[in-house]
Amino acid sequence: MTIRKLRDFVGAIAALVDENPREAELIERGSAALRELVRVDDWLPDAFAQPSPERYQQFLLYADVRQRFSVVSFVWGPGQATPVHDHTVWGLIGVLRGAELATPYARDAGGALRQNGDDVRLERGDVEAVSPTIGDIHRVRNAFDDRVSISIHVYGANIGAVHRSTYPPDAPPKHFISGYSNDVIPNLWDLSKERIQ
Secondary structure (H helix, E strand, C coil): CCCHHHHHHHHHHHHHHHHCCCHHHHHHHHHHHHHHHHHCCCCCCHHHCCCCCCCCEEEEEEECCCCCCEEEEEEECCCCECCCECCCCCEEEEEEECEEEEEEEEECCCCCEEECCCCEEEECCCEEEEECCCECEEEEEECCCCCCEEEEEEECCCHHHCCEEECCCCCCCEEECCCCCCCCCCCCCCHHHCCCC
16 A cells, blocks of 8 residues: 555645636646546555544545645445535545435525435545535435445645534534544655655
C-alpha cells in the first residue's frame, strides 16, 4: 500500500485551488482528480478506514495550511446515515468502497426545506459535487445494511471547523461544527518509506 496516490491528489487539488478558477471549472477538474484517486482502492491506510458501531466516522486525511481545502475519509458502518445537513462550501464526494445513497433537499418558494428529487446512488468510483450554488443540502447513508462503505470527500475549507447546520424535521436548524474522528493524520511527506523506482 502506498500513500503516494493521496499525496499526488493533494498536490493536484492544491495546484487547482492556487489557480482560483470559477467554481464550475474547479468542480469539473477536481472531480476528475478525485475520480482517479478512488478508481483503485489500494492506498487508504487502515487507521482511516475503521467503522464505529455508534456512528459514521470522518477522518481527516489532509488540511491545507491556509484552510483552503481539506480531504477526509467517511467510513459508514452498515446502515449508518447523516442527518439532513449543509456544507456552506464546495465539496466533492467519491466512493472508494461500497456505495452510498444521497437524498437532495432544497427550499421551496415558501422557504420550507423539501426533498428535491430521488435518491442518488453513488457506486464505487462515482463522484458527486455539492455547493451552495448547485445544491448544498442533503442526507447521506450507507447503501448497505450488511457492510462498510467508504467515501473520500474534498471540501473548500477545513470542513471539521466550518459552522454548519442540520435540519431536523419540523424544527429549526441546529448549528454544529463536525470536528474529526482522528487525532493524527497520515504522513504524506515521509518519502523514505517508498521504494525508489
